[in-house]
Amino acid sequence: MTKARLATVWLAGCSGCHMSFLDLDEWLLELADLADIVYSPVGSDQKLYPENVDVALVEGGVANTDNLELLQRVRASTRILVSFGDCAITANIPGMRNMLRGSDPVLRRAYLELADGSGQLPKAPGIVPELLERVLPVHELVPVEVYLPGCPPPAERIRAALEPLLRGELPQLSGSDQIRFG
Amino acid sequence: MSVCTLRINERDVAVPTGTTLLEAARQASIPIPTLCFLEGLSAVAACRLCLVEVSGADGREEPRLLAACVTTATEGMRVQTHTPRLQEIRRTVVELLFTEGNHVCAICVANGHCELQNMAVEVGMDHSRLPYRFPDRRVDLSHAQFGLDHNRCILCTRCVRVCDEVEGAHVWDVGWRGEHCQIISGLGEPWGAVEACTHCGKCVDVCPTGALFHKADTNEEKHGHPERLQALVHARTHQEWSP
Numbered sequence: 001m002t003k004a005r006l007a008t009v010w011l012a013g014c015s016g017c018h019m020s021f022l023d024l025d026e027w028l029l030e031l032a033d034l035a036d037i038v039y040s041p042v043g044s045d046q047k048l049y050p051e052n053v054d055v056a057l058v059e060g061g062v063a064n065t066d067n068l069e070l071l072q073r074v075r076a077s078t079r080i081l082v083s084f085g086d087c088a089i090t091a092n093i094p095g096m097r098n099m100l101r102g103s104d105p106v107l108r109r110a111y112l113e114l115a116d117g118s119g120q121l122p123k124a125p126g127i128v129p130e131l132l133e134r135v136l137p138v139h140e141l142v143p144v145e146v147y148l149p150g151c152p153p154p155a156e157r158i159r160a161a162l163e164p165l166l167r168g169e170l171p172q173l174s175g176s177d178q179i180r181f182g
Numbered sequence: 183m184s185v186c187t188l189r190i191n192e193r194d195v196a197v198p199t200g201t202t203l204l205e206a207a208r209q210a211s212i213p214i215p216t217l218c219f220l221e222g223l224s225a226v227a228a229c230r231l232c233l234v235e236v237s238g239a240d241g242r243e244e245p246r247l248l249a250a251c252v253t254t255a256t257e258g259m260r261v262q263t264h265t266p267r268l269q270e271i272r273r274t275v276v277e278l279l280f281t282e283g284n285h286v287c288a289i290c291v292a293n294g295h296c297e298l299q300n301m302a303v304e305v306g307m308d309h310s311r312l313p314y315r316f317p318d319r320r321v322d323l324s325h326a327q328f329g330l331d332h333n334r335c336i337l338c339t340r341c342v343r344v345c346d347e348v349e350g351a352h353v354w355d356v357g358w359r360g361e362h363c364q365i366i367s368g369l370g371e372p373w374g375a376v377e378a379c380t381h382c383g384k385c386v387d388v389c390p391t392g393a394l395f396h397k398a399d400t401n402e403e404k405h406g407h408p409e410r411l412q413a414l415v416h417a418r419t420h421q422e423w424s425p
Contacts, residue, residue, distance in 0.1 A: 176303045
């Protein structure tokens with residue numbers, strides 16, 4: 001049997017979902033038998049998102065131009081996209097900047113109003129990605145096959161989604177253990 | 183006591199005249215989800231989660247959507263509580279509540295003990311199909327003991343009712359309209375400036391989310407206590423003051 005090609009992606013989130021993924025502990029050894037980790041900030045040294053990915057766990061909201069570009073590449077090259085954690089599903093904490101209405105007020109608040117006097121707005125085109133006007137959940141930008149809520153989703157919940165996915169089935173998640181926000 | 187018989191989900195149920203559909207269903211162990219309803223307070227049908235399909239009432243055969251908490255059971259009524267249409271409506275209602283305000287469970291005082299968070303699980307909401315609004319809302323920390331975070335308010339009006347009907351202080355009311363609608367204290371004053379407030383904390387006890395909270399509570403520390411209100415209402419109603 002050919003191994004599934006699994007990726008994990010980190011957009012605008014705290015990486016807590018990835019830490020929870022690592023909390024799968026010894027099951028990660030079984031996972032290594034079931035899947036090749038073809039792209040992941042915690043499980044691969046691959047720098048560019050590859051083609052023909054079977055399953056991708058996408059953590060984080062979409063906050064800047066880098067996030068958006070990577071997400072579009074992920075969508076184009078992935079069969080099953082899993083919106084992984086509350087930031088990906090609701091924009092969650094990164095999305096709280098949306099209440100300030102736009103990227104400019106956010107940058108001014110963070111880099112000028114709260115600075116100690118030497119503040120300046122970050123501007124480095126081509127190096128520092130531009131903020132989008134609003135942080136958006138993944139599914140408001142691209143189609144999503146599976147939602148895995150939680151801040152972070154506990155390791156058992158990640159496993160409950162991955163096991164059927166790696167068998168080629170869509171998980172049916174319900175109940176407090178599997179779809180709770182927060 | 184006169185009794186009427188109705189059918190709920192193809193089961194015959196006999197209840198005293200004047201019983202609401204919500205009470206009748208609960209007596210028959212048929213759960214109907216609610217958020218604004220709280221035993222001990224008047225029913226206002228604000229949240230619309232308890233909508234049921236009713237036919238056979240007033241000679242009407244086509245099913246109508248009625249809020250179970252304010253609809254009185256009548257003889258021969260036929261009620262459906264969990265059709266696919268109702269389940270779809272309930273999930274949409276919860277999505278509307280989540281997207282209308284700023285409900286960030288991860289950083290909320292009520293995380294893990296929140297009726298809205300629980301309701302999302304109950305209706306199977308793993309994401310919102312509606313876009314989030316991210317409204318600009320305020321937090322009132324002017325009261326010495328309590329806080330009000332409008333970001334987390336779902337306008338269920340439990341606080342308004344408990345303060346008026348049980349405490350008799352009527353500190354709370356609903357102000358403005360449409361997307362600007364919000365709970366107000368006094369005549370739209372800061373909570374701490376309202377002299378009518380007795381600092382009893384009943385509003386905090388019955389709030390289903392983290393909107394009303396004790397200032398000492400941090401993340402995940404707020405627990406609702408509707409049972410305190412219910413014990414008080416029971417004691418007053420039946421004049422039974424020792425448990």
